[in-house]
Amino acid sequence: MTTPENEPARPTGPRPSVFLERQSYRRRRLADAARMLPFVGAGLICIPLLWPDPGPENSGVPLSSAILYVFSCWAALIVVSLLFGFAARRMSSSEGSAAESEQWPR
Amino acid sequence: MATLNVLILVCLGYVVLLFGVAFAADRMAAAGRGKWLRSPLIYTLSLSIYCTAWTFYGAVGNAARSGLEFVTIYLGPTLVMISWWWGLRKLVRVGRSQRVTSVADLISSRYGKSNTLAICVTILAVLGGTPYIALQLQSITLSFSIFAEADPSGLYREGASVFWVAAGLAVFAILFGTRNLDANERHHGVVTAIALESVVKLFALLAVGIFVVWGVAGGVTPMMERIDASEIGRWNVDTGRWMAITFLSAAAFVCLPRMFQVMVVENDDESHLRTAAWAFPLYLLLMSLFVVPIAVVGLDLLPAGSNPDLFVLTVPLSQGNDWLAMLSFIGGFSSATSMVIVTAMALSTMVSNHVVMPIWLNTRENASSMSGDVRNVVLMARRVSIAAIMALGFFYYRMSGGGAALASIGLVAFAGVSQILPALVGGLFWRGATRTGALVGLSVGFFLWIYTLLLPGMGGNVMSASVIENGPFGLGWLRPQALFGLDGLDPMTHTVLWSLSLNTLAFCLASLLSFPSPLERLQGAQFVNVFDHSVAPGGWTGSVAQSEDLMIMTQRILGAGPAQDFFQAEAEKQGVRGRWPEPTPGFLERLERELSGSVGAATAHAMIGQIVGGSSVSVEDLLAVADESAQLLEYSSQLEAKSAELSRTARKLREANEKLTQISRQKDAFLGQVSHELRTPMTSIRAFSEIMRDTDGLSAEESRRYATIIHDEALRLTRLLDDLLDLSVLENGQVSLNMGDASLRTVLDRAVSTTMAGADSPLTILRNLSAERIALHSDLDRLGQVFINLISNAQKYCDAPEPVLTISAHDVGGQAVIDFVDNGSGIPPDAQSMVFEKFARVGFDKAGGAGLGLAICREIMHRLGGEITYLPGQGGAAFRVSLPLPHRQAAQ
Numbered sequence A: 001m002t003t004p005e006n007e008p009a010r011p012t013g014p015r016p017s018v019f020l021e022r023q024s025y026r027r028r029r030l031a032d033a034a035r036m037l038p039f040v041g042a043g044l045i046c047i048p049l050l051w052p053d054p055g056p057e058n059s060g061v062p063l064s065s066a067i068l069y070v071f072s073c074w075a076a077l078i079v080v081s082l083l084f085g086f087a088a089r090r091m092s093s094s095e096g097s098a099a100e101s102e103q104w105p106r
Numbered sequence B: 001m002a003t004l005n006v007l008i009l010v011c012l013g014y015v016v017l018l019f020g021v022a023f024a025a026d027r028m029a030a031a032g033r034g035k036w037l038r039s040p041l042i043y044t045l046s047l048s049i050y051c052t053a054w055t056f057y058g059a060v061g062n063a064a065r066s067g068l069e070f071v072t073i074y075l076g077p078t079l080v081m082i083s084w085w086w087g088l089r090k091l092v093r094v095g096r097s098q099r100v101t102s103v104a105d106l107i108s109s110r111y112g113k114s115n116t117l118a119i120c121v122t123i124l125a126v127l128g129g130t131p132y133i134a135l136q137l138q139s140i141t142l143s144f145s146i147f148a149e150a151d152p153s154g155l156y157r158e159g160a161s162v163f164w165v166a167a168g169l170a171v172f173a174i175l176f177g178t179r180n181l182d183a184n185e186r187h188h189g190v191v192t193a194i195a196l197e198s199v200v201k202l203f204a205l206l207a208v209g210i211f212v213v214w215g216v217a218g219g220v221t222p223m224m225e226r227i228d229a230s231e232i233g234r235w236n237v238d239t240g241r242w243m244a245i246t247f248l249s250a251a252a253f254v255c256l257p258r259m260f261q262v263m264v265v266e267n268d269d270e271s272h273l274r275t276a277a278w279a280f281p282l283y284l285l286l287m288s289l290f291v292v293p294i295a296v297v298g299l300d301l302l303p304a305g306s307n308p309d310l311f312v313l314t315v316p317l318s319q320g321n322d323w324l325a326m327l328s329f330i331g332g333f334s335s336a337t338s339m340v341i342v343t344a345m346a347l348s349t350m351v352s353n354h355v356v357m358p359i360w361l362n363t364r365e366n367a368s369s370m371s372g373d374v375r376n377v378v379l380m381a382r383r384v385s386i387a388a389i390m391a392l393g394f395f396y397y398r399m400s401g402g403g404a405a406l407a408s409i410g411l412v413a414f415a416g417v418s419q420i421l422p423a424l425v426g427g428l429f430w431r432g433a434t435r436t437g438a439l440v441g442l443s444v445g446f447f448l449w450i451y452t453l454l455l456p457g458m459g460g461n462v463m464s465a466s467v468i469e470n471g472p473f474g475l476g477w478l479r480p481q482a483l484f485g486l487d488g489l490d491p492m493t494h495t496v497l498w499s500l501s502l503n504t505l506a507f508c509l510a511s512l513l514s515f516p517s518p519l520e521r522l523q524g525a526q527f528v529n530v531f532d533h534s535v536a537p538g539g540w541t542g543s544v545a546q547s548e549d550l551m552i553m554t555q556r557i558l559g560a561g562p563a564q565d566f567f568q569a570e571a572e573k574q575g576v577r578g579r580w581p582e583p584t585p586g587f588l589e590r591l592e593r594e595l596s597g598s599v600g601a602a603t604a605h606a607m608i609g610q611i612v613g614g615s616s617v618s619v620e621d622l623l624a625v626a627d628e629s630a631q632l633l634e635y636s637s638q639l640e641a642k643s644a645e646l647s648r649t650a651r652k653l654r655e656a657n658e659k660l661t662q663i664s665r666q667k668d669a670f671l672g673q674v675s676h677e678l679r680t681p682m683t684s685i686r687a688f689s690e691i692m693r694d695t696d697g698l699s700a701e702e703s704r705r706y707a708t709i710i711h712d713e714a715l716r717l718t719r720l721l722d723d724l725l726d727l728s729v730l731e732n733g734q735v736s737l738n739m740g741d742a743s744l745r746t747v748l749d750r751a752v753s754t755t756m757a758g759a760d761s762p763l764t765i766l767r768n769l770s771a772e773r774i775a776l777h778s779d780l781d782r783l784g785q786v787f788i789n790l791i792s793n794a795q796k797y798c799d800a801p802e803p804v805l806t807i808s809a810h811d812v813g814g815q816a817v818i819d820f821v822d823n824g825s826g827i828p829p830d831a832q833s834m835v836f837e838k839f840a841r842v843g844f845d846k847a848g849g850a851g852l853g854l855a856i857c858r859e860i861m862h863r864l865g866g867e868i869t870y871l872p873g874q875g876g877a878a879f880r881v882s883l884p885l886p887h888r889q890a891a892q
Helices: A016-050 A063-100 B004-030 B040-050 B053-082 B088-097 B103-110 B115-150 B158-177 B188-217 B220-229 B239-255 B257-265 B272-289 B291-301 B308-318 B322-363 B365-369 B371-400 B406-429 B435-457 B465-470 B491-513 B518-528 B544-558 B560-574 B585-599 B601-612 B619-694 B700-731 B744-756 B780-797 B853-864 B887-891
Strands: B739-743 B764-767 B775-779 B804-812 B815-822 B867-870 B878-884
Touching: A016 A063, A016 B053, A016 B239, A063 B053, A063 B220, A063 B272, B004 B115, B004 B188, B004 B322, B040 B188, B040 B257, B040 B272, B040 B322, B053 B115, B053 B188, B053 B239, B053 B272, B053 B291, B053 B308, B053 B322, B053 B406, B088 B103, B088 B257, B088 B272, B088 B406, B103 B115, B103 B257, B103 B322, B103 B406, B103 B518, B115 B158, B115 B308, B115 B322, B115 B371, B115 B406, B115 B435, B158 B322, B158 B371, B188 B220, B188 B272, B188 B291, B188 B308, B188 B322, B220 B291, B239 B257, B239 B406, B239 B491, B257 B322, B272 B291, B291 B308, B308 B322, B322 B371, B406 B435, B406 B491, B406 B518, B435 B491, B544 B560, B544 B585, B560 B585, B585 B601, B619 B700, B700 B853, B739 B744, B744 B764, B744 B775, B744 B780, B744 B804, B744 B815, B775 B780, B775 B853, B780 B804, B780 B815, B780 B853, B780 B878, B853 B867, B853 B878
Parallel strands: B764 B804
Antiparallel strands: B739 B775, B804 B815, B815 B878, B867 B878
């Protein structure tokens, strides 16, 4: 039996490798989401094409609804892009500190 | 009421304001102040030159004609901006790391610095830019005409005003765009002015929109009701156009030269894209927010048939709101000016870099070293090309008649520049894309664009109606607006579909079938894998760490003293005390020049580029560095060869010197010996003649003996002098040979009998008479002299009790070889090399010659074409005389 004093000093705190992996994993998935965004946007923009053409007696989709839809989608894309921008900034600024903790303490 | 004069004054005042802003921004940037000049906000606002006068006026017109379709023009760029993570980021990184100056430059450097490709892109961009500039002219002219109608003085003439607007914009663009020559540097002034203009136009459009919604319609809900009640009140868009224009505007957003200029070339920091990714779509959204309301209210309020393209102006005017109209006029004016300035800058850079400069440099091959000269030419080329581009725009406007709707002209330009897209995207993402592919694809797309869109759009005097109706030469499937029988499509959709798909197809096929050059492949790898090769370049101003790095590098190259002096001087020039100078462009340029003196221009550029981080080292840099190294290597190998040659010469000189010294020593020794040799007989002659003079009563016997001695010594002297004379004659080559024919035996007989006559020593001579039947052609007397000398030497010096001299003759390979071997003790080895030297005597005990005999023999044999050598190891003294035989003898 070894006493606690005889145990070799282990690095304390979370294992940096696991921590880093999760961090970079998150970052990569975030980048994936950012890559997907334009395709989502393109899909949203194409949806109005499925709307029915105006019939003879003022049927069809009123222009005000179309405006609401298009501008809402647009605004949503902007907001999501803004969030991605902030996330990317946080990621890139935490990159430096993550790189420092990559090494085991000596 | 705002008169035309007021309007013109306002325009001029606005231009002066822009100049002031640009000038102040340039000054601030040069002084290193004004961090906000490089902020993401300015970058985003500068991107808004996408919104030209076309957008400002034409969007409303478009909305009035076809409802919500106008929004596609903005949705395309929005999609591009939100895909910055894998699209624009790469483009900007490549542009910065390759120090790209224009979209043509980017394409050309991706495909192995092909200037042909650059010229193609330039032509395409100019042709695409021309209708666009015509559009700006048209919009300004139209807006003027609106005010002119209201002006009571009525002095307005449309044709003249277009000309003056074009001329004014050209002057404006020249003054603005070519003040700063270095296209690599960011035009902080211009960018700031554009940012201001974008604020102005947004503000103007929002003001009109707010006025319309809350001032005219009375709120959002009534506005919405009004929209639904209007003639465009139902969702009704052409599916093809909706998708085609969205795609086209996305493509043009990347490919338009002016967009490339502000987005890539003027980009200060890659991270600005992160902000622009949401801020620019927001700007576009705000720009288009009130378009439909303005259009609907315009349709409602204004009389039928009024131009919907000018609703932005006419709606406030009709409501009597002159100041709002003036503001919106300024907004439209700013949209036009900023677009024209940046387009002219970007196009003139392309034209001067890829068309004018190559031609100019080719015609004057030696002039490229005179940089000042080139600078002037570049400046001139840019000014002239700006003027030419504006003139083209003007003529396009006149030819097209100025009647077509604004939006359709803009779309023509969009479709033109979009032809660059396949080559651009392929170049960024596909390593297999080749120069040939890009060229073929561009040509196909370019041709189809001209054929299906540009020419039909220019009216009947360019392409006849019958061609449009029935196709060229009656070939129906070649109809420009129904290619391959694809009829019934909107012309724009038709062009986009055919030109871009065939362009891409041709590009891919030609790329697959062709093989890229090495430079192309290198550049391809650098472009496609740009994130592996380069680090994110940040802003470089104000970083002291870089100054320190620069200092360390400079010290290594220039040495500590000069480097510190240089930095000190720079710091004083900048007014900085106690620390290193800021790495301003001017300082970096001087430093580069200083370093290039030591390591070569390309190396210096690459080193500074590495430290400052403005760009990574490009393949051209590497090639230039390799070139310089090769030159250095060649130079050093030349030096090496020269130094080897020098050391060879030095060795020869040393040898010659040694020889001369030796000869001089020999001459001294010779003179000494000669005087010694002369003095000995002279002494005895003097002594005996003194005896005979001074002694009385000498017996006859004695006096005869003394006289004999005197006579003998005199003879010896004479002989010595004769020998010396003989030798000198022989050595100087002045001897005239008396050639004759005889057999060797005769010569030897004569020599032996001469030697043995009166000799008392018992020398036995052994000869092989039959072997001596060799016919000679030589100077027989001289040859006899050699033989006599050798025989008498044996007679004198052979120390055997019964001296025997063996003379043997051979005919060896066309040479008569005669050996004289005696049975004495021979010549000691250390003296063997000396026996042929003058005055060399083996022993002094035996009186005799002066030691000139063998020297004379050697000279004689040399003259006769033969030689005399000592044969060691023959038992006694052995000499070999060899003599060339006459040819006819040898031939027998």
